[in-house]
Amino acid sequence: MEQNNIDRDNPIERQGSCLLLRYASQNSLDESSQKHIPRTIGRDKPPYRNNKHTQRAFDVMDHMRRDLLLCDVTLVVEDIEIPAHKMILASCSPYFYAMFTNFEESKQDRINLQEIDPQALLLLVDYVYTSEVHVTEENVQVLLPAANLLQLTDVRDACCEFLQAQLHPTNCLGIRAFADLHGCLDLLNNAEAYIELHFPEVVECEEFLTLSHQQVSKLICSDRLTVPSEEKVFECVIAWVQHDLKKRQEHLSALMEHVRLPLMSQEYLVQRVEVEPLLKLDLKCKDFIIEALKYHLLKGDTTKISFKTPRTKPRQPVGLPKVLLVVGGQAPKAIRSVECYDFKEERWYQVAEMPSRRCRAGLAVINGKVYAVGGFNGSMRVHTVDVYDASTDQWNPCVSMEARRSTLGVAVLNGCIYAVGGFDGSTGLNSAEKFDIRTQEWSSIAAMSTRRSSVGVGVLNNLLYAVGGYDGTSRQCLSSVECYSPETDTWKIVCDMSSRRSGAGVGVLDGVLYAVGGHDGPLVRKSVEAYNPETDLWSSVTDMALCRRNAGVVAMAGLLYVVGGDDGSCNLASVEVYNPKADTWTMLPSCMSIGRSYAGVAIIDKPI
DSSP: OGGGGOOTTOHHHHHHHHHHHHHHHHHTOOHHHHTTSOTTTTTTSOOOOOTTHHHHHHHHHHHHHHTTOSOOEEEEETTEEEEEOHHHHHHHOHHHHHHHHHSGGGGOSEEEOOSSOHHHHHHHHHHHHHSOOOOOTTTHHHHHHHHHHTTOHHHHHHHHHHHHHTOOTTTHHHHHHHHHHTTOHHHHHHHHHHHHHTHHHHTTSHHHHTSOHHHHHHHHTOTTOOOSOHHHHHHHHHHHHHHTHHHHGGGHHHHHTTSOGGGSOHHHIIIIITTOHHHHTOHHHHHHHHHHHHHHHSOSHHHHHHSOOTTSSOOOOOSOOEEEEEEOOBSSSBOOOEEEEETTTTEEEEEOOOSSOOBSOEEEEETTEEEEEEEEOSSSEEEEEEEEETTTTEEEEEOOOSSOOBSOEEEEETTEEEEEOOBOSSSBOOOEEEEETTTTEEEEEOOOSSOOBSOEEEEETTEEEEEOOBOSSSOOBOOOEEEEETTTTEEEEEOOOSSOOBSOEEEEETTEEEEEOOEETTEEOOOEEEEETTTTEEEEEOOOSSOOBSOEEEEETTEEEEEOOBOSSSBOOOEEEEETTTTEEEEOSSOOSSOOBSOEEEEEEOOO
């Protein structure tokens, strides 16, 4: 029979065969038999609905488009021609609906489109027929404007959600400008909130220096800036002006009007602000300094309240309060315990334990989630990774590293997690690898020049620094330091520390890299030194109160926190805090529930 030759995989041919069969069956019906069909059957039932009907219909129409069947319009952009059906385009896009019902294009079969990217148009026509579009870093900047033009709001919203998920101190200013240009109000508001929340990190990036004086002014006048102190706002203004001094110096007083000098410490006002050469040349800026000094001369809070100016009003950031998270560690064996320190309440409390025991791991925070990478579970070195979500207080497994690593260094750079060096159970490692959050894949990067276990790492000026460690070959603790450039995938040696340090904690604060404690054989250190990348030199700062090795180090709000560790004889539960402006150390008012060395530490938003 002829119908046996129908191509069942072709939806058009299959649909055509169904039509033939339906008409044949209708013609063969006996009219008298139809009269005996009971009319009451199904009267009270809802109509039959096939939920797959619309999808199947669009699948057929997409098939017809690709086979150039019944296409009645060709969209032309530059040298690309895209055949389609007017009815389908108009049904999904108000732009095309208006074009094909009210304008002269309704009578044309070739439409030349201007001001739209050809590749974006291809993707959007595919979306009209398939309801699917893949938003990527490479296409989002052309896809969003094109979706806006064609009034495909679902695609525009998907692009905005993608960009919102990509917000980072290095790109948030650009995303805000992009959202403003294309009228994406939700994305604009979210980008502005992100900038205010991450202001100290944002002003350290190159994007900040490219802003106009109006944009800088709008940013620093906000009451919602999250800043450790007003000093940070002052320093970013000076940096912005000095970036192009000839053109920008005339805007200095207009910007300084929004810097709340009275809220700075008197010491900083006298030793830094008053002696700034740029301010000495500007009479208006001198007035602001005099106002600030008068404010500090007033005695008592009541008197100060009566001295009100826009610059005496404290900023009121809306960001979530932060907590210090301490994960696992050795106490004295590998443990699962995780606890948080609430800075406001000055107390420690327990949160969800890790799925398994883990010490000597590295910790990284991306998009609010905490990654515990590698380490030692009490019996073997591991390559596994667990992820903590504070919003649900749960741990979940993630993709494992390529190599087993304990006593490794872990840091976040350009949205990727880097795992550096460590010990695999038999030898120290000079290898390193990175994890791409978007692809969920680990890949190797260039190896270091030296094997480094118990290595400390930190990120400064888009470079990854590997500090000290133990080489395992000559059995020496190391004073050497090398840095990695992701752009060239290369490591280079920088200036050695003044002391050998294995198990040193490493933290970055205000453009300076700190190496804290560590040991050289049996000698556990309380000394601390700081690296200036501009001079490529290390210098000593004030010692800690206690000797510490294998401590966790993290920076927040202009302070450096050194958590736990051991002093050579026992694990420590205390936390020391370094203030670089005063060059002093203090102890947190309360200790962890247990002493921990080799613990991972991070600063996260306080769970609500």
